[in-house]
Amino acid sequence: GAVVSQHPSRVICKSGTSVKIECRSLDFQATTMFWYRQFPKQSLMLMATSNEGSKATYEQGVEKDKFLINHASLTLSTLTVTSAHPEDSSFYICSAIAGAGGETQYFGPGTRLLVL
């Protein structure tokens, strides 16, 4: 099956710094990728939809200036958490759809962010 990777798997940073998380589709081209955030013992909440070559679409309540998304190629989307604060500590998961109108989202392994 299709494989999605994320890097890093785990990151600890100081408050006020920025952190970049990469999401790659390894064996397929993904015109659309999604970014989710999951707090402990909670469900996944969609943050934004990332489309290759265009601006990301953010869900209501998600600050686009804080969570910068770039989808520069068909196999890579990045999420940058700018000026991170402890409340941004969470599990960030990306997913990708193979091709336009694909029915299956392939999920990455997730990135655990801890902001001190």
Add this chain to the structure above:
Amino acid sequence: ELKVEQNPLFLSMQEGKNYTIYCNYSTTSDRLYWYRQDPGKSLESLFVLLSNGAVKQEGRLMASLDTKARLSTLHITAAVHDLSATYFCAGLTGTASKLTFGTGTRLQVTL
């Protein structure tokens, strides 16, 4: 806006027993998905249900979809400890392929 609810939120069951997890959704959903999540891990896709009356089975898990009732179920047969995990259902709406996740059901299978 699609809303997805699951119950129960937590389920403790003995090995060998059967149980069902319920997933209700609020508006028409194009597809219904079931995922498994182990602690500290990402999601593993279990089933995708495309139409009314769809039933899929894999091992001890069986998922079904009733679009008229806006209900999907995940039935566990003769549970084993390895099935302990959190299970999520998710509905898909619109052309943007956005998933809305349920609250999740944490399943604990005891010996």
